[in-house]
Amino acid sequence: MSALEKPRAIFFDWDGTLADSFSFLEAAHNHVLEQYGLPGFEKGGFAPYFGRPREEIYPALYHDKADEARGLFEVFVKENHKEMLEPIHGAFECLQTVQRLQIPAGVVSNKLPAFVNGEVDHFGWRPFFLTVVGAREAAEDKPSAAPLLLGLERAGLNVALESVWYVGDTVIDQKCAENAGARFIYIDHENKPLEKAPDVSVENCFALRDFLLQYAGN
Numbered sequence: 001m002s003a004l005e006k007p008r009a010i011f012f013d014w015d016g017t018l019a020d021s022f023s024f025l026e027a028a029h030n031h032v033l034e035q036y037g038l039p040g041f042e043k044g045g046f047a048p049y050f051g052r053p054r055e056e057i058y059p060a061l062y063h064d065k066a067d068e069a070r071g072l073f074e075v076f077v078k079e080n081h082k083e084m085l086e087p088i089h090g091a092f093e094c095l096q097t098v099q100r101l102q103i104p105a106g107v108v109s110n111k112l113p114a115f116v117n118g119e120v121d122h123f124g125w126r127p128f129f130l131t132v133v134g135a136r137e138a139a140e141d142k143p144s145a146a147p148l149l150l151g152l153e154r155a156g157l158n159v160a161l162e163s164v165w166y167v168g169d170t171v172i173d174q175k176c177a178e179n180a181g182a183r184f185i186y187i188d189h190e191n192k193p194l195e196k197a198p199d200v201s202v203e204n205c206f207a208l209r210d211f212l213l214q215y216a217g218n
Helices: 022-035 054-084 091-100 113-123 146-154 171-180 205-215
Strands: 009-012 105-108 131-133 164-168 183-187 200-202
Touching: 009 146, 022 054, 054 113, 091 105, 091 205, 105 146, 113 131, 131 146, 146 164, 146 171, 164 171, 171 183, 183 205, 200 205
Parallel strands: 009 105, 009 164, 105 131, 164 183, 183 200
Antiparallel strands: none
16 A cells, blocks of 8 residues: 555545445336336446446436436435435545544535435534535536545645545546545555556555554654
8 A cells, every 4th residue: 555644634535435325326226127128237237337427327227218328227226215314334434534534624516415414414414514415506516537536625624635535446546646646555456457556545444443543653
């Protein structure tokens, strides 16, 4: 792992990074696919779509029914997301360490704001974050830098971008960080290589917590 200066701010992706949403999203799409008589995903089959922008997912899965399917999907998510979603193992302990180190933190997600904010509150994690940025709140969603830059603005953080860490689990997160000039910290849950090396790669949230502990006392 690379040696980096202590971050002046850390922003986290949500789904797949702090929230274990894969199985839930797969179930949600299976529910919608069933409404159209389309074959659903077998367990784990949603993986190629996970983390991709919704503008790509819906046309790929639902074709000319993409807009209608989006509405059905959002109804299912609204009714079920809090109860069916679980934190990623070790995420809470990692966020505790970030807070203990007094590093400002936030969330930048491509999930709709009502959903990601509802989940943050359901987990009881609001005190960990200065701000939460969801889909369509910035001029563009990830992989654009715009959501991360909006997060910094909302948090009132006037820091050098190279001192900001963005933590995520997909190449879209990496491109967001790169487009902003921030450092990308990759949580590699599934041992999947990226197109290029991240600034730091860790296998899970516990490993990120341990990496952050080097800054204790700084």
